[in-house]
Amino acid sequence: MENIATSASHLRSEDVNVWFGERHVLKNVSLNFPSNQVTALIGPSGCGKSTFLRTLNRMHELIPSAGFAGKVLLDGHDIYDHDVDPVDVRLNIGMVFQKPNPFPTMSIRENVLSGLKLTGRRGYNASELVETSLRRASIWNEVKDRLNDPALSLSGGQQQRLCIARSLAMDPEVLLMDEPCSALDPGSTRRIEETITELSDSMTIVIVTHNMQQAQRVSHQTAFFLAEEGNPGRVVEFGKTDDVFNSPIDPRTNDYVNGHFG
Amino acid sequence: MSELDLTALPRPVKQPWQVRNPRNTWLVAAASVLPMLLSVLITVVANIDATLATILVFLPLQIIASVGVGQYIFGKKGRGDAILVIFTIFFSTLVGVLLVSVMFSVVVDGLRAMSPQFFGQNNHYISSTTSLEYGGVGHAILGTLLIVGLTTLFTIPLGILIAIYLTETRGRMRSTVRTLVQAISGLPSVVSGLFIYAFLIAPSFSSHGLTQQAGWVGSVALFPLMLPTVARIAEEALRLVPQELRNGAYALGAPAFKAFWQVTLPAAKSGLITAALLGVARIIGETAPLILTTAPSNDTNLNPFVGQIATLPTYLYGYINQVQATSQQRAWGAALVILILVFVLFTLARVLGSAKSTKAKKRK
Ligand SMILES: Nc1ncnc2c1ncn2[C@@H]1O[C@H](COP(=O)(O)OP(=O)(O)OP(=O)(O)O)[C@@H](O)[C@H]1O
Ligand SMILES: [Mg+2]
Numbered sequence: 001m002e003n004i005a006t007s008a009s010h011l012r013s014e015d016v017n018v019w020f021g022e023r024h025v026l027k028n029v030s031l032n033f034p035s036n037q038v039t040a041l042i043g044p045s046g047c048g049k050s051t052f053l054r055t056l057n058r059m060h061e062l063i064p065s066a067g068f069a070g071k072v073l074l075d076g077h078d079i080y081d082h083d084v085d086p087v088d089v090r091l092n093i094g095m096v097f098q099k100p101n102p103f104p105t106m107s108i109r110e111n112v113l114s115g116l117k118l119t120g121r122r123g124y125n126a127s128e129l130v131e132t133s134l135r136r137a138s139i140w141n142e143v144k145d146r147l148n149d150p151a152l153s154l155s156g157g158q159q160q161r162l163c164i165a166r167s168l169a170m171d172p173e174v175l176l177m178d179e180p181c182s183a184l185d186p187g188s189t190r191r192i193e194e195t196i197t198e199l200s201d202s203m204t205i206v207i208v209t210h211n212m213q214q215a216q217r218v219s220h221q222t223a224f225f226l227a228e229e230g231n232p233g234r235v236v237e238f239g240k241t242d243d244v245f246n247s248p249i250d251p252r253t254n255d256y257v258n259g260h261f262g
Numbered sequence: 263m264s265e266l267d268l269t270a271l272p273r274p275v276k277q278p279w280q281v282r283n284p285r286n287t288w289l290v291a292a293a294s295v296l297p298m299l300l301s302v303l304i305t306v307v308a309n310i311d312a313t314l315a316t317i318l319v320f321l322p323l324q325i326i327a328s329v330g331v332g333q334y335i336f337g338k339k340g341r342g343d344a345i346l347v348i349f350t351i352f353f354s355t356l357v358g359v360l361l362v363s364v365m366f367s368v369v370v371d372g373l374r375a376m377s378p379q380f381f382g383q384n385n386h387y388i389s390s391t392t393s394l395e396y397g398g399v400g401h402a403i404l405g406t407l408l409i410v411g412l413t414t415l416f417t418i419p420l421g422i423l424i425a426i427y428l429t430e431t432r433g434r435m436r437s438t439v440r441t442l443v444q445a446i447s448g449l450p451s452v453v454s455g456l457f458i459y460a461f462l463i464a465p466s467f468s469s470h471g472l473t474q475q476a477g478w479v480g481s482v483a484l485f486p487l488m489l490p491t492v493a494r495i496a497e498e499a500l501r502l503v504p505q506e507l508r509n510g511a512y513a514l515g516a517p518a519f520k521a522f523w524q525v526t527l528p529a530a531k532s533g534l535i536t537a538a539l540l541g542v543a544r545i546i547g548e549t550a551p552l553i554l555t556t557a558p559s560n561d562t563n564l565n566p567f568v569g570q571i572a573t574l575p576t577y578l579y580g581y582i583n584q585v586q587a588t589s590q591q592r593a594w595g596a597a598l599v600i601l602i603l604v605f606v607l608f609t610l611a612r613v614l615g616s617a618k619s620t621k622a623k624k625r626k
Pocket of ligand 1: 020025044045046047048049050051052063065098
């Protein structure tokens with residue numbers, strides 16, 4: 001893919017705080033996601049990475065007990081502004097979930113095109129879009145002969161790549177990925193990582209991962225989240241991936257990236 | 263290292279879990295046949311009542327035999343398993359036999375009245391002495407279809423809307439609505455009929471009533487009986503659709519109604535069809551509300567808004583109380599027709615429910 005100068009958006013969170021019921025789970029998270037950069041979110045299980053990711057495209061508010069304070073700026077405009085429609089936000093900021101969730105009543109092909117149908121888009125070349133999306137999610141060769149099979153006939157890892165393809169078909173400006181490779185074999189993982197690198201030409205990407213090598217391979221910058229015993233999760237360290245992994249400032253970051261806890 | 267053989271192999275004829283120890287097979291066969299034979303023998307020789315013998319002779323014998331075999335094959339844990347299996351099979355057979363015998367008596371008695379004209383003709387010119395070759399339930403079938411159809415027409419959309427309100431929104435009235443629906447489901451059908459009768463018909467004796475007895479009044483009386491069934495089963499069906507699917511649609515930028523229409527609804531489709539169907543099954547045999555709100559008729563009436571109209575349950579009710587053999591047979595015939603109608607409905611729903619998956623395959 002050529003290096004096109006693009007219009008990918010930049011995203012920025014300012015003092016994001018999250019509650020579930022009365023429980024404060026994220027405190028004052030301020031991160032900057034420059035356009036066309038890949039940002040990795042790392043940290044121990046339960047520290048709030050998925051939760052933070054959901055605040056970035058207003059999926060968080062779909063949880064009944066959810067609470068939120070702070071700002072998330074997409075190209076300088078707060079997506080939590082009272083006159084912003086969350087539907088428009090999610091149109092620009094796509095998301096791949098931690099657990100694969102293909103639509104069970106649709107075929108593989110219909111799943112890829114589901115976003116366009118769900119948002120009433122027209123004037124696209126369906127078969128071309130299906131092929132490029134599935135190729136970018138590195139699943140084309142496995143499914144090209146069975147595009148009309150039900151999506152649930154795929155294996156777990158294939159379903160996850162189908163969900164990636166589904167998001168890519170929407171061509172979002174920002175893509176949020178929650179452990180997209182946690183169910184994948186090394187080969188597919190490598191191809192997804194290549195895809196992420198290619199996509200960063202046209203998108204801004206935020207990826208949650210538990211795989212330290214993956215964070216180092218794909219990301220430009222890294223944020224380390226940590227929730228200490230009974231306290232809300234916070235960002236302990238945020239900077240260039242190289243710096244976070246090789247010369248971390250905080251000793252806890254050093255311990256975590258070297259596998260001493262978490 | 264030798265070359266790896268990567269080609270596929272044919273499936274073995276017998277799977278490992280299908281292989282049984284032949285001695286055990288014989289033991290199990292003996293344990294399932296011998297107690298039965300023995301108890302038949304005892305029953306005949308001692309001349310005991312068959313029902314009594316089933317419980318006092320057969321069941322204990324069967325338990326002893328099965329526990330023995332279970333103990334022999336599996337050791338201690340085989341005993342508990344054997345008892346559980348015997349009780350499960352025994353009581354499910356019991357319930358099955360009861361159910362089949364009810365069906366059987368309806369079918370046997372009903373079949374005597376069955377003939378093409380029984381379906382096709384109405385009761386015009388039929389007296390209690392007319393032979394069974396004349397007259398039928400054609401008018402009652404049409405009446406039932408019209409009245410139940412009318413109720414279904416406004417109950418299913420409303421029931422599903424209530425279910426949508428309960429599962430897909432965060433409305434403040436949800437618990438109130440749910441309690442209300444549950445309360446209505448406890449309403450005895452005769453009270454529903456009485457209520458509608460008192461409100462819409464009774465005042466007409468002093469010529470102030472809104473209407474006389476008519477098909478549509480019957481439909482209204484059936485409405486509160488069908489609504490809770492539809493709403494509750496539809497709610498269950500929608501609740502079974504995983505939240506992740508809705509989230510998947512929202513994350514693609516879908517507006518709520520499209521996410522519901524294209525993702526949630528198709529996923530809940532077969533459950534919603536079941537809801538509609540059980541709703542219809544709930545009211546198709548209802549008698550009391552119709553006795554109060556419709557006037558029976560011997561003629562075909564295709565207008566549910568005016569005049570007397572026959573239905574299968576009121577037809578049955580009208581004939582079963584008469585002494586003549588032909589009248590009683592007509593009643594049994596009507597019972598069989600109701601069963602057939604329900605059966606046809608269920609088959610139809612099954613076909614509709616599975617039509618989707620084949621369509622997804624065919625579409626290119
Ligand atoms: N729907 C919810 N309701 C209540 N609490 C929740 C909910 N979702 C998450 N939490 C809580 O919020 C905290 C952060 O959870 P989150 O899923 O964001 O963790 P995570 O960092 O993504 O962990 P993992 O790496 O295991 O995915 C946890 O303590 C969790 O128990
Ligand atoms: Mg997570």
